[in-house]
Amino acid sequence: MEVILIFISAVLVNNFVLSYFLGICPFIGVSDKIESAVSMGFAVTFVLTLAAAITWLINRYILIAFNVTFLEYVSFIIVIASLVQFVEMFIRKTSKTLYDALGIYLPLITTNCAILGLALFGALREYSFIQNIVFGIGAGIGYTLALVIMSGIREELDLADVPEPLKGAAITMIIAGLLALAFMGFA
Amino acid sequence: MAKIDRGDTNAKRRGFSEFAKGFWKENPILVMLLGLCPTLAVTTSAINGLTMGLAVVFVLTGSSLIISVIRNIVPKQVRIPTFIVIIATFVTMVDLFLKAFFLDLSKALGPFIPLIVVNCIILGRAEAFASKNKVWFSLLDALGVSFGFTVTLVVLGGIRELLGMRTFFGMNVLGEGFEPWIVMLLPPGAFITLGFMLGAKNLIDIRMKERKRG
Numbered sequence: 161m162e163v164i165l166i167f168i169s170a171v172l173v174n175n176f177v178l179s180y181f182l183g184i185c186p187f188i189g190v191s192d193k194i195e196s197a198v199s200m201g202f203a204v205t206f207v208l209t210l211a212a213a214i215t216w217l218i219n220r221y222i223l224i225a226f227n228v229t230f231l232e233y234v235s236f237i238i239v240i241a242s243l244v245q246f247v248e249m250f251i252r253k254t255s256k257t258l259y260d261a262l263g264i265y266l267p268l269i270t271t272n273c274a275i276l277g278l279a280l281f282g283a284l285r286e287y288s289f290i291q292n293i294v295f296g297i298g299a300g301i302g303y304t305l306a307l308v309i310m311s312g313i314r315e316e317l318d319l320a321d322v323p324e325p326l327k328g329a330a331i332t333m334i335i336a337g338l339l340a341l342a343f344m345g346f347a
Numbered sequence: 348m349a350k351i352d353r354g355d356t357n358a359k360r361r362g363f364s365e366f367a368k369g370f371w372k373e374n375p376i377l378v379m380l381l382g383l384c385p386t387l388a389v390t391t392s393a394i395n396g397l398t399m400g401l402a403v404v405f406v407l408t409g410s411s412l413i414i415s416v417i418r419n420i421v422p423k424q425v426r427i428p429t430f431i432v433i434i435a436t437f438v439t440m441v442d443l444f445l446k447a448f449f450l451d452l453s454k455a456l457g458p459f460i461p462l463i464v465v466n467c468i469i470l471g472r473a474e475a476f477a478s479k480n481k482v483w484f485s486l487l488d489a490l491g492v493s494f495g496f497t498v499t500l501v502v503l504g505g506i507r508e509l510l511g512m513r514t515f516f517g518m519n520v521l522g523e524g525f526e527p528w529i530v531m532l533l534p535p536g537a538f539i540t541l542g543f544m545l546g547a548k549n550l551i552d553i554r555m556k557e558r559k560r561g
C-alpha cells in the first residue's frame with residue numbers, strides 16, 4: 161500500500177520537475193519537440209531506476225556500514241557518472257535502435273540533478289530497497305510526463321503571438337509556472 | 348618599461364571585464380540559464396537566496412582555483428570526473444560548515460546544498476574557463492559569475508518574500524494592509540517570477556540597444 165502511495169506521489173503530487181525543481185536544465189533545453197522529450201524522458205527513467213537501486217545498496221552496505229556518510233556526495237556522484245557511462249556503452253553494444261534514440265541524451269544525464277536528487281531524497285527518507293526503486297520509477301515517469309506536456313505546449317507556442325521581451329526562455333518559465341499550478345491540484 | 352606598463356593596464360582591464368561580465372552580460376541565470384534548480388527551489392526568501400549564493404561563491408571560487416592550478420597535470424580524458432570530485436569535496440565542506448554553524452538555514456535549504464555538485468554553473472565554468480586560463484583570471488571569473496548568481500538569487504528571493512510574506516530579510520515592509528500572495532512561496536510563484544525577470548532583462552537590453560542606435 162505504502163509503495164503505491166510513494167509511486168503516485170512521485171509521479172503527480174511531488175513531481176520532480178514541477179515541485180522539486182529537479183532536472184530543470186534539460187526540461188528547458190530539450191522540451192521543444194515531443195519526440196526528443198519522449199526519448200529524454202525514457203533515458204532519465206531508465207537511469208533513475210538503476211541509480212535508485214545502486215545508490216541504495218551503496219548507502220546501506222558501504223556508507224552506513226562503515227560510518228562514512230560524509231562521503232555521501234562524492235560517492236553518489238561518482239557512481240552516477242560511471243553508471244551513465246556504463247549504460248551508454250551497454251546500449252551501444254546491444255541495441256542499435258535504442259542507442260540512436262537515447263544516444264545523445266545519455267551524457268547529459270550525469271549532470272541532471274534529478275538523479276543525484278533522487279539518491280539524496282531516498283537516503284534522507286530512509287526508504288527500503290523496494291520503496292526506493294518504486295520511488296525511482298515514479299520519479300522517472302513523472303519527469304517524462306512533465307517533459308511531454310511541456311513540449312506539446314511549446315510546439316503550439318510557435319503559432320502564438322508572444323510579446324517580444326518574453327520570447328524564448330521567459331515564456332517557457334511562465335508556462336512551467338502555470339503547469340506547476342495545475343499539478344498542485346493533485347496535492 | 349612603457350611596454351610592460353601597457354601590458355599591466357591591459358591585464359587589469361581584462362581582469363575587470365572577466366569579473367564584471369558575470370553580473371549582466373553573462374549572468375549565469377538570466378543569460379545562460381544555468382543552475383536553475385537551486386535558483387527556483389531555495390528562493391522562498393531573500394536570506395535563503397543569499398545563503399545559497401554564498402555557498403556557490405565558495406564552491407566555485409575554490410574549485411576554479413584548484414582546477415586552474417592543476418589544469419596542465421590532468422589528462423584530458425579524465426578531466427570531467429576529476430572536476431566533479433573536486434567540486435563534490437568543496438560542497439561537502441560547505442554542507443558540514445552550514446550544519447555546524449547555521450543549522451536552521453541548513454535545514455531550510457535541505458538537499459539543495461548537496462545538489463550544488465551537479466549545478467551546471469560550476470562544472471560549466473570549470474570546463475569552459477578554469478581549465479583553460481591562468482589562475483588569476485580564473486579566480487576573477489569565478490568571483491564575478493558567482494556574485495552575479497548571488498545577486499540574482501537575492502533579487503528573486505526578495506521579490507518572492509516581499510509578495511508572499513510582506514517581509515524583506517525578515518523585516519516587515521508592506522504592513523498589515525497587504526494580503527500576502529501565498530502562491531509566490533509555492534513552486535508556481537518561482538517559475539512565474541523568474542519568467543518575468545527574464546522578460547525584464549530582455550526588455551532592458553532591447554531598450555539599451557535602441558538608445559545606442561539613436
